[in-house]
Amino acid sequence: MLRATKVRIYPTAKQRQHLAQSFGCCRFAWNYALNLTNQTYKATGKGLSRFAIQKEITNLKKEYEWMKEPYSQCLQVVALNLSRAFINFFEGRASFPTFKSKHGKQSISYPQNVSLVENGLKFPKIGMVYAKIHREIEGTLKTVTVSRNFQGHYYASIVAEDGKETPEKSADGKAIGIDLGINHFAITSDGSKFNNPKWINKHERNLKAKQKRLTRREKDSNNRNKTRKQVARVHKKISDCRLDFHHKLSRRIVNENQVVCVENLAVKNMVKNHNLAKAISQVGWGQFCTLLKYKCEWEGKVYQEVDRFFPSSKTCNVCLNQVRSLTLDLRSWRCEKCGTNHDRDINAAKNIRDEGLRIISSGTGEIAYRPSVSRDRRGRKTATVSQFDG
Secondary structure, eight states: OEEEEEEEEEOOHHHHHHHHHHHHHHHHHHHHHHHHHHHHHHHHSOOOOHHHHHHHHHHHHHHOGGGGSSOHHHHHHHHHHHHHHHHHHHTTSSOOOOOOOTTSOEEEEEOSSOEEETTEEEETTTEEEEEEOOSOOOSEEEEEEEEEOTTSOEEEEEEEEOOOOOOOOOOOSOEEEEEEOSSEEEEETTSOEEEOOOHHHHHHHHHHHHHHHHHTSOTTOHHHHHHHHHHHHHHHHHHHHHHHHHHHHHHHHHHHOSEEEEEOOOHHHHTTSTTTHHHHHHHOHHHHHHHHHHHHHHHTOEEEEEOTTSOTTTBOTTTOOBOSOOOTTOOEEEOTTTOOEEEHHHHHHHHHHHHHHHHHHHTSOOOOOOOOOOOOTTSSOOOOOOBOOO
């Protein structure tokens, strides 16, 4: 089973210079190959294969002497990544590949000849680089990706094969449904509500001051570069706090449950609502679900997604009666058929759990049933439910 571990590395000044040259060469190779692929497609209606891209990169090394500076396998990985990017685009998993900028995050991949040594990692053409390895890395190293963020910090993402087989999934045990929200980050079917820490709001004043200072700096000046790193440091703090919260909460949920059911949310469509875009972007639902999914796979537990169109909030989890409309301002409601009083979010989490278990028991892996909804031509549907009093 493949396991990835991200560690902080501390290259020397000479090693940082070599990495900067490698970043630039791989970025140039990517942009050149992407532009050539686009031109070839416009001219012939077909793109370039991975092997054709590798051949073009080899020709670049003959044309430009400085292209021989990085490790040769790092350049060959560029062809693999670009071909994979096009495959992901045509299969609908990602957007169209874009050109890389020297001002963004930089990364290169070493597919082989990287080894673990005492207190660090040994790279080809670089030698030993000190690394802060916070946990034991078991198995054979497959790929090591070195990256540099906006602050100038260097990291190594180590993918290793530990030789263990993936545990068989079993749905025997406690099941839980999770309804993701904004006021509360997560609401579970057992009645637990986890507050949204709102990380950006806590650092907004500091971030605003530094961004204002950045706009007043002269372009391409040393002071602007220093201020840019200060802004990046605040953003890194926010992302680290979010990731720490997601790791702790996902670990707790996976440890306590055997089946985890969540909604398959279309976050990209939801952020088009400008009133909620900032609030939705800062909670990081996608990252949280990704952590839940791979932790369930590691533990042999079941992670099940429910279709985003499943009416989890509008359906009574007791009698399955579905109301016609339920506005966002109604946080609690009473079922007109059975008279049960519902907390909107907890009811949704219970329905997500039940629907996830139905999908699992069917054995087909199908998504939730999407009933056809016919709207009144005269406009929006009116609310037909009453708010629950205390």
